[in-house]
Amino acid sequence: MDRKSISLPRLAVKFGLIAGFAIIYCAAVGMTSRFFSRTVINEVLNLGDFLFIAFCLIAGYALGKPRALPGDAVPDRAQPTAVAYGAMAGAVAGLTAWLFLFIASNVELRSVLISVTTSLVERMSYGGSLGSALLFYVVGGAFLGALGAAPWLLEQRKRTALVVAFAMTVVISLSEPLLRPILTTVLLKVRLTTSWLYFGGGLSRVGAIIVFLASGLIYYFWKTRGEEVQSRFGDMPDQQRQIIKIGALVLLVAFLLYLPAILTSFLAEVLGTVGLYVILGLGLNIVIGYAGLLDLGYVAFLAVGSYSTALMLSTRHPWGLEWSYLLAVPITILIAIVIGIMIGAPVLRLRGDYLAIVTLGFGEIARIVVLSDWARPIFGGAQGILGIRAPELLGTTLREPEKLYYAIVICVLIVAFISVRLSKSRVGRAWNAMREDEQVAEAMGISIIGYKLLAFATGAAIGSISGIFFAIKLGSVFASSFNIIVSINVLALIILGGMGSIPGVIAGAFVLVGLPDLLREFADFRLLIYGAILVALMLFKPEGLIPSRRRKLELEAASEEEDTQYDKRAGEGGTEPVVTTT
Amino acid sequence: MRFALPERLSLQKIIQLILAIVLVIIVLVSSSKTLDTGRFTGAQWRSLVVNGIALGSLYALIAMGYTLVYGILFIINFAHGEVFMAGGFTAFFLARTLNNAGFLNENPLVSLILLFAVGMLVSMLIAVTLERVAYRRLRGAPRLVPLITAVGASLFLQNTFRGLYGAQVRSYPEIEMLSGRVNILGADIPKVSLLTIVLAAVLMGALFTFITKTRTGRAMRAVGEDKEIASLMGIDVDRTIVNTFAIGGLLAGAAGVLWGLIFQVSFFMGFFPGIKAFTAAVLGGIGNVVGAGLGGLLLGVLESVAPNLLLIGWDVPSPNQLTDVIAFSVLVFVLIFKPGGILGSDEAEKV
Numbered sequence: 001m002d003r004k005s006i007s008l009p010r011l012a013v014k015f016g017l018i019a020g021f022a023i024i025y026c027a028a029v030g031m032t033s034r035f036f037s038r039t040v041i042n043e044v045l046n047l048g049d050f051l052f053i054a055f056c057l058i059a060g061y062a063l064g065k066p067r068a069l070p071g072d073a074v075p076d077r078a079q080p081t082a083v084a085y086g087a088m089a090g091a092v093a094g095l096t097a098w099l100f101l102f103i104a105s106n107v108e109l110r111s112v113l114i115s116v117t118t119s120l121v122e123r124m125s126y127g128g129s130l131g132s133a134l135l136f137y138v139v140g141g142a143f144l145g146a147l148g149a150a151p152w153l154l155e156q157r158k159r160t161a162l163v164v165a166f167a168m169t170v171v172i173s174l175s176e177p178l179l180r181p182i183l184t185t186v187l188l189k190v191r192l193t194t195s196w197l198y199f200g201g202g203l204s205r206v207g208a209i210i211v212f213l214a215s216g217l218i219y220y221f222w223k224t225r226g227e228e229v230q231s232r233f234g235d236m237p238d239q240q241r242q243i244i245k246i247g248a249l250v251l252l253v254a255f256l257l258y259l260p261a262i263l264t265s266f267l268a269e270v271l272g273t274v275g276l277y278v279i280l281g282l283g284l285n286i287v288i289g290y291a292g293l294l295d296l297g298y299v300a301f302l303a304v305g306s307y308s309t310a311l312m313l314s315t316r317h318p319w320g321l322e323w324s325y326l327l328a329v330p331i332t333i334l335i336a337i338v339i340g341i342m343i344g345a346p347v348l349r350l351r352g353d354y355l356a357i358v359t360l361g362f363g364e365i366a367r368i369v370v371l372s373d374w375a376r377p378i379f380g381g382a383q384g385i386l387g388i389r390a391p392e393l394l395g396t397t398l399r400e401p402e403k404l405y406y407a408i409v410i411c412v413l414i415v416a417f418i419s420v421r422l423s424k425s426r427v428g429r430a431w432n433a434m435r436e437d438e439q440v441a442e443a444m445g446i447s448i449i450g451y452k453l454l455a456f457a458t459g460a461a462i463g464s465i466s467g468i469f470f471a472i473k474l475g476s477v478f479a480s481s482f483n484i485i486v487s488i489n490v491l492a493l494i495i496l497g498g499m500g501s502i503p504g505v506i507a508g509a510f511v512l513v514g515l516p517d518l519l520r521e522f523a524d525f526r527l528l529i530y531g532a533i534l535v536a537l538m539l540f541k542p543e544g545l546i547p548s549r550r551r552k553l554e555l556e557a558a559s560e561e562e563d564t565q566y567d568k569r570a571g572e573g574g575t576e577p578v579v580t581t582t
Numbered sequence: 583m584r585f586a587l588p589e590r591l592s593l594q595k596i597i598q599l600i601l602a603i604v605l606v607i608i609v610l611v612s613s614s615k616t617l618d619t620g621r622f623t624g625a626q627w628r629s630l631v632v633n634g635i636a637l638g639s640l641y642a643l644i645a646m647g648y649t650l651v652y653g654i655l656f657i658i659n660f661a662h663g664e665v666f667m668a669g670g671f672t673a674f675f676l677a678r679t680l681n682n683a684g685f686l687n688e689n690p691l692v693s694l695i696l697l698f699a700v701g702m703l704v705s706m707l708i709a710v711t712l713e714r715v716a717y718r719r720l721r722g723a724p725r726l727v728p729l730i731t732a733v734g735a736s737l738f739l740q741n742t743f744r745g746l747y748g749a750q751v752r753s754y755p756e757i758e759m760l761s762g763r764v765n766i767l768g769a770d771i772p773k774v775s776l777l778t779i780v781l782a783a784v785l786m787g788a789l790f791t792f793i794t795k796t797r798t799g800r801a802m803r804a805v806g807e808d809k810e811i812a813s814l815m816g817i818d819v820d821r822t823i824v825n826t827f828a829i830g831g832l833l834a835g836a837a838g839v840l841w842g843l844i845f846q847v848s849f850f851m852g853f854f855p856g857i858k859a860f861t862a863a864v865l866g867g868i869g870n871v872v873g874a875g876l877g878g879l880l881l882g883v884l885e886s887v888a889p890n891l892l893l894i895g896w897d898v899p900s901p902n903q904l905t906d907v908i909a910f911s912v913l914v915f916v917l918i919f920k921p922g923g924i925l926g927s928d929e930a931e932k933v
Contacts, residue, residue, distance in 0.1 A: 029745025114748040361910035373899040528741035534734025
């Protein structure tokens with residue numbers, strides 16, 4: 001108990017400093033000034049100010065969390081003093097942020113740090129002098145820090161309800177570009193408008209209060225009911241459970257197919273892009289999630305799919321093949337499989353991280369060769385290949401986003417089905433064994449090279465399908481579309497959702513591909529955020545947000561045998577280093 | 583330990599042999615065809631080689647960071663290219679400030695020392711922070727985990743510096759002392775290249791002495807051998823790992839400033855040199871300091887000479903566009919024929 005009470009002030013300073021530096025970081029990379037123009041709550045709060053508020057609140061919340069020495073039971077609620085320490089953390093964060101402001105207004109930083117403009121400094125001092133800004137930041141930070149720590153005084157259910165309400169308000173406000181058009185269409189049918197909820201690019205004041213109260217109360221009162229339902233569902237016989245699951249799936253699919261009817265054409269296009277990334281994600285998921293092979297050049301297969309489709313179908317290519325899709329699609333997939341095997345074969349005997357670099361190299365080689373003067377007669381260099389004929393299906397031409405969307409959804413369903421079946425098959429189990437321990441798997445008679453090549457070829461085939469759609473969608477292909485960022489993007493969405501998890505891939509694609517398209521303010525910082533997400537997930541939640549059931553079971557089994565935590569967690573990360581030095 | 587059947591191994595060996603023969607024949611035929619055209623004079627080939635050595639020295643300096651970290655932690659610090667970028671990019675602003683003040687060309691030597699000091703310091707700080715924040719918690723985690731972390735850290739750093747310093751490509755102001763060429767042994771060498779080669783040689787020599795002779799260097803090798811036993815011997819493992827990252831960062835920072843003096847700097851400048859330096863490290867035998875140096879030089883020369891030597895004979899237009907293809911092909915061929923690298927052990931490491 002003694003040590004704990006002594007360490008809290010230090011922890012407060014530490015968290016305060018971290019939050020302060022996070023605030024400075026956001027200002028220095030230009031996030032803050034970009035976010036000022038985005039409304040969270042109309043006339044009350046914008047996203048730039050929200051950054052400061054959020055970091056102070058988080059610092060306070062992190063500090064308020066009750067701690068105990070190893071071996072002691074962690075109390076559920078915090079002592080009232082925690083609020084004071086939370087205030088201290090917030091004040092430190094505010095002071096740190098103010099110091100940055102102080103330096104920025106006295107030293108010309110603009111020539112080096114291009115985002116630290118005078119207008120940013122003025123905006124961040126809220127029109128007042130530096131002295132008044134100091135007061136504002138320290139007192140404001142302390143208040144927010146205390147506010148962040150305060151929920152820990154409540155019992156767990158109330159506390160979580162508060163956090164959920166806060167998070168939901170932010171999420172619903174930020175999804176305005178997505179939700180508003182949908183709600184407008186839906187509500188119009190019952191002769192309502194959305195102006196009570198959304199106003200001026202964010203929530204209206206009334207809307208914010210409604211969302212906050214509604215989500216908090218719903219969580220608070222339905223939590224017990226939700227648990228009840230869950231346990232009842234768990235008690236059901238397997239057959240009944242299966243029926244409910246399939247029913248839910250059918251509903252979901254029906255909803256997905258109905259979506260374009262209430263969407264604008266722009267949203268349909270965004271959803272189509274998300275769908276393409278879901279296909280890519282499912283393909284890479286087989287390579288990384290199932291077989292444990294880190295492929296950083298996955299974009300190469302997208303390129304193979306697009307370019308071979310383009311070559312066979314372009315009306316403006318010197319070859320002038322103009323074959324039918326019935327012929328082009330199987331040939332494209334076949335080419336992708338062959339190239340996948342060719343890339344995989346030389347390096348599959350080697351350690352996993354070599355594979356990552358070699359695939360990365362191959363991805364770049366593909367782009368460079370396509371762009372070079374040497375291959376220009378075939379691939380058209382930077383001008384790409386134009387005039388790809390859209391396929392005709394059931395009497396219509398698949399070109400408009402809405403029609404393409406249906407085709408993509410159907411394709412996603414097929415690929416997802418194949419993925420599920422594969423993971424439960426003999427092949428899937430072999431991959432699993434190989435991922436966990438290659439040598440043991442080999443000793444059990446699993447042909448490592450064969451299964452690795454199979455994983456690579458399957459991934460390549462699925463990636464090329466996505467490439468076909470990509471070519472149809474644009475009607476042309478350009479080498480600049482196939483850079484490393486696409487590979488990283490797909491990797492990030494798999495990791496976010498959880499390696500090996502199909503719902504995870506879908507959710508990951510929505511979050512990482514769909515949202516940045518909708519939230520223009522974030523688009524500039526998309527890669528920055530991807531990087532941060534990858535690092536943070538690997539450090540704190542390596543199994544991803546929606547881990548596959550098998551992984552979850554593995555992790556549970558692993559935590560029961562604490563001594564061998566790491567051996568069991570192959571493919572996952574842990575938090576404790578094996579080597580400890582004292 | 584290997585469980586594969588011997589028959590399969592021998593088949594593999596035969597395929598390797600055939601591939602090797604085909605490769606040698608292609609190289610020989612292409613080279614002789616190119617030399618027959620006589621498009622480049624002997625002096626031009628010589629200057630290509632010297633440029634290659636200068637470029638290779640930079641790769642070698644960066645490769646040290648990969649190989650040192652790999653030798654101790656057995657992870658590929660994918661973000662090392664960004665460590666290199668951080669130093670070179672930051673030092674640009676100092677160079678510009680010094681130039682605006684007129685100091686740069688009045689005291690070029692002092693200015694250069696300042697530039698290197700700042701570049702190396704920034705890179706070192708980034709490398710050490712990276713270790714502390716991203717890698718320390720992951721020690722002993724499965725291999726995929728730190729690798730993905732490294733990819734994420736690389737992306738994060740790249741875009742952080744893009745946000746901080748902007749997306750433009752920048753050139754260092756001209757330093758009169760370094761412009762122009764010198765003639766050594768009949769070869770016309772740009773002064774910057776000479777500085778690069780000399781400085782890289784000095785730094786690598788210093789590193790080699792440091793690792794073999796000093797206490798800290800011996801501690802690094804001991805930790806690379808066996809962390810647990812090293813810690814029993816009274817070596818502070820955490821501290822030694824930090825030292826390793828710091829040294830790698832220092833060398834990368836120096837390479838970054840040199841890169842800026844020869845080429846241009848931008849937030850993306852670390853990506854390709856990073857991959858190529860890794861290739862150099864693999865080429866020389868990863869984990870091996872001398873090997874990384876040799877691998878860097880070899881790759882630099884290959885990159886500078888090979889596109890012209892191999893492709894001109896076949897009338898390939900603008901062969902230098904395919905430079906990176908050659909670098910990556912080298913990586914692939916090394917991994918096929920001698921995965922341990924030139925100086926590494928011959929066994930293909932598994933798992």
